[in-house]
Amino acid sequence: GAVVSQHPSWVICKSGTSVKIECRSLDFQATTMFWYRQFPKQSLMLMATSNEGSKATYEQGVEKDKFLINHASLTLSTLTVTSAHPEDSSFYICSARARGGGRGTDTQYFGPGTRLTVL
Amino acid sequence: SQQGEEDPQALSIQEGENATMNCSYKTSINNLQWYRQNSGRGLVHLILIRSNEREKHSGRLRVTLDTSKKSSSLLITASRAADTASYFCATKNSGNTPLVFGKGTRLSVIA
Numbered sequence: 001g002a003v004v005s006q007h008p009s010w011v012i013c014k015s016g017t018s019v020k021i022e023c024r025s026l027d028f029q030a031t032t033m034f035w036y037r038q039f040p041k042q043s044l045m046l047m048a049t050s051n052e053g054s055k056a057t058y059e060q061g062v063e064k065d066k067f068l069i070n071h072a073s074l075t076l077s078t079l080t081v082t083s084a085h086p087e088d089s090s091f092y093i094c095s096a097r098a099r100g101g102g103r104g105t106d107t108q109y110f111g112p113g114t115r116l117t118v119l
Numbered sequence: 120s121q122q123g124e125e126d127p128q129a130l131s132i133q134e135g136e137n138a139t140m141n142c143s144y145k146t147s148i149n150n151l152q153w154y155r156q157n158s159g160r161g162l163v164h165l166i167l168i169r170s171n172e173r174e175k176h177s178g179r180l181r182v183t184l185d186t187s188k189k190s191s192s193l194l195i196t197a198s199r200a201a202d203t204a205s206y207f208c209a210t211k212n213s214g215n216t217p218l219v220f221g222k223g224t225r226l227s228v229i230a
Contacts, residue, residue: 034217043207044220093161108218112161
């Protein structure tokens, strides 16, 4: 149980295009989802926190107009990288926290990540 | 923001040896977790230790937590080549805050 999926698993795009990454909680409802970015040989850096039905909260230094986050339902959050550039190439990982109840609210479940390469 | 600092940044050992990785953090925490990540892959949750716990075991893994020193260690005993991966500690300040990851330790286990 507690599976988080991401789609696509990898994407290559041209500079200037927009890319949408989906994050789904498959067997639980996630009131909160987190988006992380990881550059090669580095750690995960939190980009933003999104709560279902409200605007995302972005970490300092993350451009909200460039990284659009939509958390429209309890099982789906999307990250859109707008006007992508080569420096946006990275591994993007989402994480979902379960709604209260049996699964507990402490645990974050991670998706498998999406590798974005911008040419 | 990133608050965990792991050391060493890289560790290379022979198969069968023990590997110890350390993590330090800056603020008070609710719990600390360790994750493994194989190159280019997603995270695998290894173990969670709560702030009121001092030691926890899971198979070949042993985690300690010293809240007075704001540090934790992960010990992998009898390492195997398959343990080669990056290991990250991550801290949670309270129930509503996200996990904050340390910089990680790249472990190489040589057969």
